[in-house]
Structure formats: C-alpha cells, structure tokens
Amino acid sequence: MSNKKIVVIGGGPGGLETANALARLGYSVEVLEKEEVLGGHIRHWYKLFPNLKDADEVIDFLKERAKNPNITISMGEAMSEMTKNGNTFEIKTSKGRDITADVVIAATGFEAFKAERKEEFGYSVYNNVFTSVEIEEMLRSKGTVTTREGKVPQTVAIVHCVGSRDEKVGNFYCSRVCCICGVKQAIEIRKLLPDSQVFNYYMDMRMTGQYFEELYRESQEKWGVHYIRGRVSEASQTIDGMIQIKAEDTLLAKPVIKKVDMLILMVAIEASPSTAQIAKQFDIEYDYGFIRSRDRHNEDQYTPVDGMFAVGTAKGPQTLKETLADARATAEQVAEYLKTSSNE
Amino acid sequence: MNQIEGKQKIWAEYQKEIGDDNFFFVRSCIRQSFFPGSEQTFLKIMREYLGKRVIEDYRHTTCTGIGYHSDIVKLPTIETVVARHFSLMAENGCENYVPSCVTSFGIYSEILDTWEHFPDEKERIAQFLKEATGRTLATPKNLAHTSDIIYKFRNEIAAKAKFKLVNKKTGQPLKVVEHIGCHYSKMFAKRSQGGQEFPHVLVGMIEAWGGEVIDYPERRHCCGFGFRQYLVMANRGYSVANSYKKFESMEPYHPDFIVANCPGCAMFMDKWQYTIGSMEGRTFDQEGKGIPVLTYEEMAGLVLGIDPWELGMQMHQIPVETLLDKMGVDYDPDKKFLGFNDEQLPKPPEIVFQRD
C-alpha cells in the first residue's frame, strides 16, 4: 500500500496497538522496544481498574494482534538518537543500526515517579514503605500482600498524589490514574486480607473515568475502605518496625498520628527519559517533559513536527483505556497523513 | 535495600562543596551565652588540631535573624546587615563564609538564593549598603555551617582521637540521638550535607567517631524552639510539649546523649529536660538524671580529649557526667565550677528530679 517507512518507538500498549491498527490498514511498521519483553509498564500490573480484569489479558490480546506479517518488532533495541533530515527521520539505535523513517510515532510512555524524591515518606529508608508499582508486582508474583518481612499486614495506609500536584517536586499536574489505583489496591487488600484495615489519605478523590466512581463507592460500602482527607506529612519507623505517619484530617480538622504495617505511595506518572529527550530535542515539550500535540482537540495525535506522531502517556497521564483508543486514532491519523498526495 | 543503604543513596545526592581553608568565621548571638565554650572549641580544633586559617572580625554583628523570624526586622534591613557581613569577609581576604549559628546559616542561604533569583534585589541592597556604610557588596564563594566544616574534617579528627563514642565498660558504641536545626536543611536541601530529611552532617561525625545513631519516630519533630513557640511567652507550654514529645519518643531506644547542630535545639533540648524534670519529676533516661545534650564541637572536643570543663560543659542544665563516665573521660569534679585563674564560681545546687 505504501513504501513509506513507519517506525514506532516503544512496545508498550500505545505503541503496540498503533502498530496493530496500522498493520490492519495495510501498512508495514517497525516497532523498536528497548526491553526484551513487550507490554511496557502494564506487564508489571496485576489487575486493571475499574473492572479488575487481569492485566495479562490485555497484553496477550495486543501481542496476539501483533503477530502480523506487516509488523516487525525489534526487541532490546532502543532509539539512541533521532534527527530530522528534510522529510525523513534518521534514527540511530542502541544496536548501532541506522534507520531512515518517513513517519515516527513516539510511544515512549512514562516513568513512575521515584518515590525517594519525597524523602519525608522514607521510601528506600524504611522497610515497609512501598510504591503502588511494587504492590502490583507483589500481587502478580505472590498473589497476596505482605510486609517485607513476610508478615500479614493488619493496617495499611495508602498515600495519594506522591509526586503529583506537588509544588515541592515541581509537578503541579494530576496523574489521573492514581486515585482509582489506590481504590483498586485497597479493595484487593481487603479482599485478600479481610481482617486488615486500609486507609487512603487523599487531597480529593478524582474519579476521572467511567465506573471509577462506582468502584470508589463499592470500596466503602462493600469493603469498608477508609478515606481520610489530608496529606501525609511524614513517615518514620517505630521501635517495633511499624511505620508511623503524621497527617491532618482536614474534615475533622484534627492532626492524626497513625501506626501502620505498610505504607503504600501512589506514585506519579512522569515523562520517561525517551519522551523527555524527544520533546526537548524537537522543541515540542508540553510541560514536565511530555510531548506536545499539534492541537489538543483537533490534531491531538500529530505533533508540531511534520511526520512525527505521539501516542499515549508520552503526551501526559492517561489511563490504559485512553491510551488504546489514542493508539487506534493515531493509526487512522497516520494513514490519513500518508494518503495525502505529498506524503504518499 | 536496608535503612543504611537507602540513606546512603540519598546522602550521595546531596554532597555539598565545603571550603578547605581560609575561613571567615562569624559567631552566633545565643550560643555565646548558652554554650560559650563551643565556638572557642571550634576555633581551637580548626587552628590547633587541623592547622587551618580562620579569621574573625570584631565588627561582625548579629545577623538580626531572630528579629527577622519574629517579624520585627524587615527583609531589606536584614539583607543589608548580611551584605555588610559579606563585605567584611571580602575585606579580610576570605571567600569561605562560616556562620556558627543555624538560624544565621538559614538567613545567609535565603538571602543568597534571593539574590540569585532576583538580581534587581541584589542591586538594590548593594545600593543600600553603599549608602549606609560606603562598602561594596561581595558574596562568598562558599557558604558552610560550622557543623559542615567539622563534618568535612571528621576523619582527621578521628585520626587524632583520644576517646571514642564507645561505652568503655561494655565496648558497645554509644547510642546517639542527632538533631538537625530546621534552618540547616529544611529550607534549602541543596545547601545541606545529606539532604532534607536524613541529613548526614551529624551522622557522619557520630559514625566516624565510633557511635551509633538512633532513628526514632519523632526524630524530625521540632526541638521545641520554633521561634514563636518560645518567643511569645504565652506559647512556652507549647514549646515544652514539643520537646516532651521528642524525649518520649527517643526514650525506648536508651540514648546515651543527644547532639544538635543548632544553638536553639541544643539549648531547648537541654533546658526543657530540666524543666520537665522539675515540673513532673520525669526524666527520659534510665539513671533519672536526664539525657546529656551536646553541641557537635563539644562532641568533637571530648573525642579529641579536651577537658570537659574547658569545653564549657558545666554550663549544661542536664549534667554531663553520666556520659563522661561512660566514655571513660578523665575529669576533676572539683574543677567543674572553677573560672579563669581557678577562681571558684557559684555552684548550682545538685539537681534531683522528683515530683513534689
């Protein structure tokens, strides 16, 4: 259909599904994936919100669709450098390959906020402070949640907005997925450990997607999850190895000190180094290192650079559902772009 | 990752540059009354033990920090006072500015940062300085707190140590509570040694000299000073309550002593223990005598074998003898209250903490 070279940078859900959709439209696509496995962050995930579907189901679906003669997947190969030369992009890969591409799709995604940066929460200092990502990995590998010493937790606190909506770390934005992730993990813990108590410390609960509000409600009515409106100011370790947190309950207007067995930090979505590299180099940075689209409403899959498209969390926080829809839209926009006489 | 590895990772990110020699040293207003031996000890260690050049200038004044934090002194005023201090440093041919007070260190850090971000403000202050004193504004190449300097030379001090922070009888490391002044690292983490929440500045000294640091739940809680908590007399109960909270939290770890790098912290943790002991008959140590509170110069001085009374440790409200005995430091109890020329100073009554 077209002899144009299309390269997707990143083999996470956004990149894979863009390639899948393009392949189905008849285009040949090469996907560069820096890891030796496909699936991006989602492969660390246990279940998905809001319907608690196995994350593997989505990965398997995407990988199955990618078994298409129009798709070449280059594993363990990252984009190291990329320049624009006239109408084409010159890509150097980590394996030393030079690729000339007519169309590039940045599916370079996000990176979880490094929780150590919020020193006050003691992540990496105190044993039983975890990130939301670690909890997903633990649920995947063990099917349950325990302290690092292998103890069944009685009390768990979940802290929202870790690295998001936080002037101190320079991230004013909301990561959009962590409130619902906190709700989901709280339910998972309560289901697995009915004797436990789970407390979510939040600024405001942002149920940004369909059925999120329902899950939030279910977490309270059916699973007895507690919600405390207030930010945690500090975490420290007690002599018996528990985590002591200090917060303010802004609804009761009272300071709270609580000892918990585990503290889980809902870490922010930040631009991945590759996302930030592309955004900076091509001067298409939105804010915080994410890639700016040409127009938020009308041309959200295009970037300001002709021939370059961006998909999913490379443009900012998105849910998986939004990323998959964005990927399908991106494929359609790429096809439209290639069909115009000057590009075909 | 264990606690220590986690902290080391954080510490590695906050390594600040500290001058090596040629220091312009400025004293603290309150330390000279509360711990008068400490600044002298700093100078002694620097000059006699480490062979460094440290310059002082009698024209240096208060930084007005306490007035500033109580809303009495306005920002342009304190900036001009600080600008004058910096020009004294330049006049003495120094570039490494070393304040002994953590409040001042915070003030200097804040003002340097303000000038960096608002060059117009710097210009304005340079003008004020010129009009008020005829001086020209200079800024230090390096700003470090005196605790940073001792930290930097901690291994050299360890090499000359006569005593270790070890219980001589048991051979076990002494358990030490370290307390960092808020204005050392909480305002500008990048100007601290080791970051905002787990600074390394005192930990580094304690570990280099053989002690063991205690991390207790209220480690980062305010010492109780907090300026307004204390300066407004009606708030003093609040000040004591904050200190109480810390003592209660550290008690189960059985600390042998507390060390602080801020004059206010050392003073309040020392004096409020006495206050609580007198009011409630309550102490937080096992012997019922209170937990000695040291400055880092005193800690360094003891390690180097300087006589505790020369260090000024008789000025403490909580007696330090329990610690001296644990370390095996030789001291003459009869000389505790001798002044210069062996003149006998008034002896305070022996303290017995008990509820009325």
Ligand code: SF4
């Ligand atoms: S989604 Fe919730 S937890 Fe995440 S940044 Fe937004 S408000 Fe905070």
